Amino acid sequence: MRTLFLLLIAAVPAATAADELPDYSSQIRPLMQKYCVNCHNEKKPQGELSLAKFTDEAAAMQARKVWLNVLHRVTGREMPPDDAPQPTERELDLLTKWTAGVVRKIDDATPPQPGRVTMRRLNRVEYRNTVRDLLGIEFELGFDPTRDFPADGAGYGFDNIGDVLSISPLHMEKYLAAAAQLIERSIVVDGIDGPRVWTIPANEVRVSSPTKPADSTGQWPTNWIAEIDVRQAGEYRINATISSKVASGKQAQMALQTEGSQPERFTFSRQTKANVVERKVKIVSAGRRQFWLAYQHEQNKPTFESGDAENGEIVVESLEVSGPYIAVDSLPASHQRLIIARPGPDKTRTQAAEEVLAAFLPRAFRRPVSATERQKYVKLFAAADRPEESFEAALALPLKAALVSPHFLYRVEAEQQGKDGSYSLNDFELASRLSYFLWSTMPDDELLRLAGEGKLTDPAVLEVQVMRLLADPESRALSENFVSQWLQIRGLDNFQPAAKQGKIGTRLRIGMASEPIYVFHEVLTKDQPLTQLIDADYTYANGDLAKHYKLPPLPEHEDKQKQIEKDKILRYSIPVDTHRGGLMTSAAVLTVTSHPDRTSPVKRGKWVLDALLGAPPPPPPPEVEALSEPTDPKLKQSLRERLEAHRTAAACASCHKRMDPLGFAFENYDVLGRWREKDGSLNIDASAKLPDGKELDGVTGLKGYLLTEKRAFSKALTEKLLTYALGRGLEPFDTRAVENIVTQTQADGDKLSRIVVGIVLSRPFRERSSVNP
């Protein structure tokens, strides 16, 4: 029996040496003439594949993709189609040997090169994490300047691909706005040297009244408004000097107020002179803000008519606003981290600014910054600096500028003159690659220090750093961003099941999305073998997901089930018969590979081929259905027409033969990934037969099968991780690096963490091809 996936996925049997390659012209071409070119010819190439044009081996050597495809199809027994003449075992062996061999020969003939990653813009996640670490601020509810960034384009299944991460005027607008909000949040720009005071004499107070505008006749306004440019969020005080003359038995009610705050009321019931009323208000963001004294209507009825001599009158003599009241000993941590110098007796404002920027810019640009470069930012400070304003107010401008600089927004890797068409990245470029790969953020102080000492290019140091970064909680960024895209479960957010399938509540959705990430993270950081990803004896769930799975309660929580926080994601050991464990039986995967109203064996099978085995089936042919439009049965079809229709069906069948059985193995899981024995009234049949005749019984059978195809899985995972790590699609010349990593990982006990180490130490990660190698 042929082993389907080993050949299919690993693609190239290890033992085939190039010198044993069967002769193309005398042995292989005749075989293809006999079995293939009837359909795959130049005139009307089925599946857009022509095998007629490869007249000799030299021509064949130009078409690696074609032979890889042929190898997959032939060894998978998908081609030739069932009702076409079949090659003999010997012929099949010859074909396999040659196609596998020629792919290897092409790879061997491809000059090794590390490849070129296109300069990457920080994607939204990376931007968020980077400003968080650079500025030392936290994103919290109601504060997320990145919320409205345009969605990042995706390529090769990931959203960190340099070629696809474009920038538009819309991005630029948002980056500018975000920079302003972020710096405003990070540093205090006003009030450090004491609160500012605005006194507004009565005649400059803006008054507004819907009915009675203020004039000189003593008419009464309803509101007295002071409009002030607030430079800094914080506590402000507003006070009013008021004289009142209220008739006996009457009351006047006034309130001091600002946007978004509750009014604080003052009641006047008799005669007062120059009475000062005051209240504290919190201003949450800088900008032009109104503070006002309002004449209160009680239940929409004034207690007295303003200016009504019979009832009394109120005279506002002045309004005064002061602030912000900043406690200098409790400035935010971000402020203390950024503003490391202030002007003083022995330091001019420009000198202090230069000190701040000399510390900030290298962290913002993730590399040393020359004095010339820095001077531009110092100049920007100097131009904005006003002696009457605070030092920080002017400093905010160059800080904002740094956040929209190409050196910040892009991960720049400078072009070098390479030897032999490629060059090694410098220490700082490497620090960024490492940090964005494992943490999705800027390099930390230790990485920058090592880079500064020139040590990071040392593989031994690099490996220690990989392990340090993986052990740090920040490495969850890798698990989150990689796994959610590798498994294609980001679509879960928008998945709306049909009503009869039930609902996915918010907590269940969170539980579903988290499970595969937590499992991957444990395998990664606890040095477990990657086979755990296929079949683990544990999983993670929050309250709702545990219920969804009908998981038995955790022993340690048995007595106090009710007390388990439903939000908390806990680790569960998987008893036999719970049908869980491993990524592919997670509800998230099973749901995103379903239609809203029914399961889709096709989607699920395709998912296994794509995500786990790295052998996605080709897309359906274009306008596929056009060919299968039902013809009028009254018209008699010609033999040719019927053959056409048959071939079309065969073209579909060849892929569905691979996808569908793998998908049927999941039939015991419903649209939302719950276990089921029946679909409606029908018993579930989860048995499946692979194209090579191998039979699987349900997911247990599939898991067992995948475990025997460990190398294929390891290779697929390595390819995805390498794509994510580099931020570019893989090219044929990367095959060697991938194979090396897979082999090395196998030798190291198949630990997932070794794949990560292997990637970081690989040539594509540490080097770059020159533009014209």
Add this chain to the structure above:
Amino acid sequence: MIQQHPLSRRATLKALGAIVALPWLESFAQAAEVKPPVRLGFCYVPNGVDWRRWHLEESGPLQKLSPTLSPLDDVKQDLLVFRNLALNEGRDHGDGGGDHPRATSSFLTAAHAYKSFGKDIRVGGISLDQLAAQRRGHLTRLPSLELACDRPTSPGMCDAGYSGVYRNAISWRTPTSPVPTELNPRLVFQRMFGTNERGKSRATSSVLDLVMEETKTLNGSLAGADRRKLDEYLYSVREVEQQIQKAEAFPVKELPPGTVPPEGIPPEVPDHIKVMLDLVALAFQTDTTRVASVMFAVGGSDRAFPFLGISSSHHHYSHHERKPENLDALHAIDKFYVSQFGYLIRKLKSIPEGAGSVLDSCLLLYGSPLRDGNLHDRGDLPILLAGSGGGAIAPGRAIQYAAETPLANLYLNMLDVFGIQEQRFSDSTGRLADLRK
């Protein structure tokens, strides 16, 4: 409310007139009988339609509309229904599967997408709206608006070998730069009517000057695709700088009475589409821009329509396999989207301008780059045009052209009406006849 005096405003604008063209003002038009400017609007729907219930057999003056178009019955005098317009460049041309990304990016470009999962993203030309914006955008505060009512989707690893950018945008500024869409109505409103404080815009300009200087230096140390990325960055910086200048040159007009700034993205799809269309109408009415596109959904959209009482997704139903239940669901979705277009038509018609309404000055294109989602075919596309472009075309009819007439021919006509004379647009073979009757 502060009283505005139309004449004094006009005088101010006149003073600027030497360098800046006059924004369109209703009161001004009445005084001077100047024709309102032509506006171009584009509404994109994915996945094709249930063709049998969409199409009209008969040409000539519109009588009874088809079931799908029936929600437009009251505005049929403002409508042109086309037969046999095709997007040949949306076909695969040997590229294999991937109809949705290819179709989406061909809709306004009439050009072919280069099949790529990430590297060298490009289409064969720029889109109609962007061409219009590039030529005439200097006349308005914003050159164009690109709106969407659907979150861009990441196709995962297998969208038939196309990067997600192809299905998430219909506007292409250059053959290699898709224009991202704005989803949040609040932010669209801010873009349209946001004011710059003088000090702030000066500070922003100084920041932009600095980064532009940096870009020049950086450019010297880059090569290949990195340089193209930096060009894109530089373009964006320059564009923002121009917007700052334009914001000063085109002061915000008094908004029509009753205008309420929208909030964030409404949770329900119909509300979201409606508010985006309101913004298009407002943008045209205030002459904030003359070019706007709205993607009702992204290409290959998997949107569910629980509010129509159907359980599965648009894309799912579009592969109807001729099953009546699928076709019924698809028809309901088609009708829903057509009704939204009807809303825009009626809205623009309700806003008086000159001797008629804003709609009169518009050419609103509605359609899908696929005819039938089951077939993924590109001939005889579902395409509508509303408005008369200031009397340049005569609506109220169905027109049948020869099979496989390029949709790009219509695009040439639209450009003519907009005041841009082009010899060709992508695969155009000439202009459509009979649009004037």
